[in-house]
Amino acid sequence: MSAPERLSWRDVRTEIHESILKGRYGPGDRLPRDADIAQELNCARSTVQRAMQDLSDSGLIERRRKGGTRVRAHPVTRATVDIPITRREVEDKGASYGYRLIRAAEKPAPRGILAAFELSKPCNMLRVEALHLSDGRPYILEDRWICLETAPEIRKVDLSQQSANEWLVLNKPYTRVDLRFSAVSADAAMAERLDTSLGTALFVIERTTWIDAAPITTVRSITAPGYQLVTRNEV
Amino acid sequence: MSAPERLSWRDVRTEIHESILKGRYGPGDRLPRDADIAQELNCARSTVQRAMQDLSDSGLIERRRKGGTRVRAHPVTRATVDIPITRREVEDKGASYGYRLIRAAEKPAPRGILAAFELSKPCNMLRVEALHLSDGRPYILEDRWICLETAPEIRKVDLSQQSANEWLVLNKPYTRVDLRFSAVSADAAMAERLDTSLGTALFVIERTTWIDAAPITTVRSITAPGYQLVTRNEV
DNA sequence: GAGCGTATTATGTGCGTACTTATTTTGTCA
């Protein structure tokens, strides 16, 4: 007797994925209809649908109503990156976390900050500069702007005790986040704060968040020399 | 009369998300059981399940069998990054794409490369250095190692005509990809290739791919000055 | 009250049906 076990949607996903890996379907090729695959594999269409959705989410295939399913003609490398609260990032590595507020002041947002938020009108903000430490050594230097209209409660937070990073992540959930990764050469101020030499290449993470259309915060995190952002993704 | 319309799982997701946004549930708090939410919203449990899965995928909540659903105690910023084939990336910006092979040679992989693949045994590889151009100007300098056991067909590819990047992405689908983002200071060779000055800060993308446990390729892409990697994510 | 096996519970999955929606194909008429 053959095993009458039911296929899980993961099995189906693997099945389809493998037929792509083996070259049975190449970029641009059309796959059979869900219903036909379901029949062939002897499972429900909804199970195939689940598998297909997942493959579609991971960027391997494209699906269109009536148009059917095809292998992406122009494949992309798709990866998920997680950026934790800095304190946790440090502590999870087994290091001790430290934090120093450098400066906080209310100011109208300059042009560049408004641009990051895709705003055209001026907006009063709180600018916060702070340093995160790992085992007492500089780890991330952050330059943050917080929209006082969207997050007025930040005024009541003692930013010398709790980082804006932490308070915002815990208290200001967002509906949209933009990230920008780049590199910058340390200027005199950065070099001093990060305890490195002028001109050192530093990895920079810029993050901007909104709740619906309302801007929350934008932060430029300048990481210490040697910092790497790592992701691991499996299909 | 009230509208007897059925709720979609997106509606349910929005509903739950908003109750989190409004602070009804904070980090660590437990949400009602799916079945109860379904009853309250007058929809099927499977609809709530779908919504919850999505919120869980986007890192907002955590779900455990029997343990129930709770708002993530330690929220993370989760984002999806897409890295297209370099040629497409350039062409999509409306620029003309160019490509120059610098050097290709078979060699045993050095220690660092083996480490990226998490390999302990030596492996013969093809090392390919190449330059991608945008409107004739240097865009990305890539230093690539390709595992000849996993991808022997690469030997037959004319790498002066087609980039290894393109050939691999089209012909070698993977099951695992690791990414590492960092910054590096241009050394003499990089500066020369990328037509910039010594010491310039450059953004670096390292990508390593496997098919199951077999290593495919690892590439260190050194981007031209000013390069940014951008993502946009909405919940 | 410590240790351990069992019952309980909330999420996870699979199925089949019915219906919806986006898109393409076909068909009709000018």
Next chain:
DNA sequence: TGACAAAATAAGTACGCACATAATACGCTC
């Protein structure tokens, strides 16, 4: 031929049921 309407199609969604699975809670024994 070209414009536009109608039919066909394939994915997407909702529901309800049954059962699987993984944690937790409970309760028993010693």
